[in-house]
Amino acid sequence: MGSITLANVTKSFGAVNVIPPLNLEINEGEFVVFVGPSGCGKSTLLRLIAGLEDVTSGTISIDGADATAVPPAKRGLAMVFQSYALYPHMSVRKNISFPLKMAGLDQAEIDKKVNGAAEVLNLSDYIDRRPGQLSGGQRQRVAIGRAIVREPEAFLFDEPLSNLDAALRVNMRLEITELHQNLKTTMIYVTHDQVEAMTMADKIVVLRAGFIEQVGSPLELYRSPANLFVAGFIGSPKMNFLTGAAAAKYDATTIGIRPEHVSLSDKEGDWKGVVGVAEHLGSDTFLYVKLEDGTQFTVRAEGEVSFEHGDTVYASAASADRIYRFDDKDIAL
Amino acid sequence: MATDHSRTAARFMISPAVLLLLGWMIIPLSMTIYFSFLNYNLLSPGMEEFIGFDNYEFFLTDPAFFAALGNTLLLVGGVLLITIIGGIGLALLLDQPMWGQGIVRILVIAPFFVMPTVSALVWKNMFMNPVDGLFAHAAKALGFAPFDFLAHAPLFSIIMIVAWQWLPFATLILLTALQSLDQEQIEASKIDGANKVNRFIYIVLPHMSRAITVVILIQTIFLLSIFAEILVTTNGGPGYASTNLTYLVYAQSLLQFDVGGGSAGGIIAVILANIVAFFLMRMIGKNLEA
Ligand SMILES: Nc1ncnc2c1ncn2[C@@H]1O[C@H](COP(=O)(O)OP(=O)(O)OP(=O)(O)O)[C@@H](O)[C@H]1O
Numbered sequence: 105m106g107s108i109t110l111a112n113v114t115k116s117f118g119a120v121n122v123i124p125p126l127n128l129e130i131n132e133g134e135f136v137v138f139v140g141p142s143g144c145g146k147s148t149l150l151r152l153i154a155g156l157e158d159v160t161s162g163t164i165s166i167d168g169a170d171a172t173a174v175p176p177a178k179r180g181l182a183m184v185f186q187s188y189a190l191y192p193h194m195s196v197r198k199n200i201s202f203p204l205k206m207a208g209l210d211q212a213e214i215d216k217k218v219n220g221a222a223e224v225l226n227l228s229d230y231i232d233r234r235p236g237q238l239s240g241g242q243r244q245r246v247a248i249g250r251a252i253v254r255e256p257e258a259f260l261f262d263e264p265l266s267n268l269d270a271a272l273r274v275n276m277r278l279e280i281t282e283l284h285q286n287l288k289t290t291m292i293y294v295t296h297d298q299v300e301a302m303t304m305a306d307k308i309v310v311l312r313a314g315f316i317e318q319v320g321s322p323l324e325l326y327r328s329p330a331n332l333f334v335a336g337f338i339g340s341p342k343m344n345f346l347t348g349a350a351a352a353k354y355d356a357t358t359i360g361i362r363p364e365h366v367s368l369s370d371k372e373g374d375w376k377g378v379v380g381v382a383e384h385l386g387s388d389t390f391l392y393v394k395l396e397d398g399t400q401f402t403v404r405a406e407g408e409v410s411f412e413h414g415d416t417v418y419a420s421a422a423s424a425d426r427i428y429r430f431d432d433k434d435i436a437l
Numbered sequence: 438m439a440t441d442h443s444r445t446a447a448r449f450m451i452s453p454a455v456l457l458l459l460g461w462m463i464i465p466l467s468m469t470i471y472f473s474f475l476n477y478n479l480l481s482p483g484m485e486e487f488i489g490f491d492n493y494e495f496f497l498t499d500p501a502f503f504a505a506l507g508n509t510l511l512l513v514g515g516v517l518l519i520t521i522i523g524g525i526g527l528a529l530l531l532d533q534p535m536w537g538q539g540i541v542r543i544l545v546i547a548p549f550f551v552m553p554t555v556s557a558l559v560w561k562n563m564f565m566n567p568v569d570g571l572f573a574h575a576a577k578a579l580g581f582a583p584f585d586f587l588a589h590a591p592l593f594s595i596i597m598i599v600a601w602q603w604l605p606f607a608t609l610i611l612l613t614a615l616q617s618l619d620q621e622q623i624e625a626s627k628i629d630g631a632n633k634v635n636r637f638i639y640i641v642l643p644h645m646s647r648a649i650t651v652v653i654l655i656q657t658i659f660l661l662s663i664f665a666e667i668l669v670t671t672n673g674g675p676g677y678a679s680t681n682l683t684y685l686v687y688a689q690s691l692l693q694f695d696v697g698g699g700s701a702g703g704i705i706a707v708i709l710a711n712i713v714a715f716f717l718m719r720m721i722g723k724n725l726e727a
């Protein structure tokens with residue numbers, strides 16, 4: 105129940121090839137997050153799985169059965185859209201019961217399921233309102249409600265939280281994670297939010313221009329990125345990269361070091377630079393240091409530090425095994 | 438949203454326009470009311486005298502009045518039915534991606550640009566003429582006797598002509614409504630398991646309901662006063678078979694030279710139109726608010 109396999113899937117829009125041959129295995133009950141820069145094909149991939157787009161070649165199987173030619177309704181998947189895509193002329197109750205009505209369930213059963221979902225999602229107070237009379241977060245919950253009543257094999261989310269404000273986003277993030285823990289249903293989640301990807305995923309799939317750059321658990325990707333792209337994409341703030349002599353010292357074309365793995369000193373260290381901006385967040389301080397050769401270098405220091413704009417500082421790696429080395433093809437060494 | 442101050446200013450600014458419109462409406466209306474109480478016949482000028490409600494009584498007890506009332510309702514209802522259903526169908530077709538879409542859309546709109554007298558004459562002489570008309574030729578080619586539309590089904594023929602004129606308008610409005618439907622809603626309904634028919638009933642039709650309302654409202658206003666098509670085709674006949682209220686008023690005042698009776702008929706038509714408008718607005722107001 106709920107395993108999805110993509111085998112040599114490609115997708116072209118006319119002459120434009122958006123997804124090159126792609127293989128991916130999604131196991132039952134997994135929370136899989138697709139991340140990647142804008143336009144890399146995350147939504148397209150999700151829509152291929154949902155059946156809203158036809159694959160150009162390759163096969164998609166759901167629970168071991170070939171589903172490539174199966175229409176969206178028969179795939180047993182539920183999707184939550186970025187714009188929610190609620191039906192504006194129906195009440196919340198009608199919206200949530202729509203898929204059940206289409207499936208031909210009798211009214212008593214529909215009512216039971218809708219009430220159950222409304223309770224889980226705290227929708228009961230405005231179940232008779234229309235979507236236009238709800239806040240963004242409430243609409244989001246209705247969209248999720250419409251998805252869960254169908255008891256699908258898997259949930260597909262396309263950037264479901266990107267229209268919400270920061271506080272609400274944290275809340276909904278927790279709710280979705282909790283939902284996953286309760287239902288134990290496979291979920292595929294598209295986002296370009298670092299934090300969402302790191303906190304929610306069992307497995308992250310990093311995409312670039314349709315190619316899968318790396319698949320792994322959040323910490324795997326953080327600890328051992330396969331290449332320069334993944335190293336720069338996972339982690340916030342972004343990993344610092346040094347080339348030239350500094351890298352040659354470590355036998356690599358490029359070396360990378362995360363801002364949180366740098367120690368600063370005002371007397372000595374590997375890389376000398378001048379502090380540009382210092383952002384004091386209270387718990388952390390982010391220092392943007394300009395090195396002698398002009399590279400921007402970000403440093404995260406815990407707590408409050410006394411460096412200020414214009415100070416000369418020396419940065420060095422907190423420990424040697426925190427330095428990532430990449431060859432001339434940007435592959436990790 | 439507006440403050441009290443800006444609201445007062447707004448009222449002040451639009452008052453000239455409102456006064457102008459009011460005068461525009463009030464003067465002819467009061468003159469018509471005035472005439473409707475006179476025995477005013479163009480054949481006997483200078484003999485006008487006040488006769489109270491006699492004109493109204495005469496008009497309302499005339500059997501032609503009920504025939505005309507029924508014809509008016511049939512005409513409005515029939516044309517609305519054809520244009521709404523046909524318009525939805527055409528809009529759905531035109532919304533499909535196809536080759537030459539732009540040209541086809543312009544062609545569909547074309548009938549709307551033909552003036553009513555011209556299109557009615559074209560229908561009368563080129564299509565419905567029992568000797569030379571296209572329909573007569575078609576019937577003969579198929580071995581049937583030609584049918585004289587305007588003589589034997591006059592009201593039906595006029596409904597067809599008027600519906601042909603208004604179909605483009607309905608199609609155009611409904612097509613724009615269709616195109617504004619959020620594609621993600623369609624996709625969501627596909628995933629939710631709705632087939633084409635269900636999608637039309639539960640998603641597309643409710644989305645178009647507001648546009649349908651607008652079409653009904655605007656068309657009703659214009660259809661209540663259809664005149665040119667009747668004048669150039671049947672002259673309201675045979676008998677009163679294709680006379681509507683507008684045409685009856687015309688016949689009364691200008692064919693029988695009875696200005697007083699015609700004015701009374703005009704006032705009755707105004708009252709009836711307001712009753713229709715009242716029900717229409719109540720039925721539809723709900724729909725426009727949401
Ligand atoms: N219907 C279409 N026709 C042509 N090209 C398309 C179509 N849909 C998507 N594309 C192209 O496919 C590529 C991937 O699009 P996609 O929507 O999957 O990106 P994404 O990763 O979801 O980006 P974002 O994070 O901005 O949502 C883009 O370059 C886009 O221009």
Ligand SMILES: [Mg+2]
Pocket residue numbers: 146147148
């Ligand atoms: Mg997208």
